[in-house]
Amino acid sequence: MCSYCGCQSIDMIGRFTAEHEELINATGLLRRAAAAGATDEVVELVDEVAALLAPHTGAEEAGLFAVLRRDEDFTPYIDSLCGEHVTLDELLARVRAGERDLADRFYKQLRSHIEREEDGLFPASLTTLRGDDWDEVDALTAAAVPAAPAPRSAPPTAP
Secondary structure (H helix, E strand, O other), X not given: OOOOOOHHHOHHHHHHHHHHHHHHHXXXXXXXXXXXXXXHHHHHHHHHHHHHHHHHHHXXXXXXXXXXXXXXXXXXXXXXXXXXXXXXXXXXXXXXXXXXXXXXXXXHHHHHHHXXXXXXXXXXXXXXXXXXXXXXXXXXXXXXXXXXXXXXXXOOOOO
């Protein structure tokens, strides 16, 4: 994940980056379960990934993407990222429906998508948006979608 430009110091970018890490970790588990043929675990993990993905993409689109889209230079790039959000949702639904072989494709497309955001859009937003813009991103995001839930943790073990 990106760490070279300092964009993660912006609260919303830091949040999105942390959510990306959670998504990659959960998707890695999904990918391994699918490869092992663990059908029940795959369904459970798809639901976990979806519970992380939906609020995350909704938050990006409602806040950061909406504000950046006002600049016509960003519109095509943001439109393509939004299209990727739809594709990721569709792939995940197909994995849940039984097409386990698509888990690897989902993982690779998710990573590629995240790289486009973290190595392209996020650094660009740092140089494009100003204080009032970031306040608007925060307000639009908070009004539209709550933060993604924390991933499930292992149950506590008995002493």
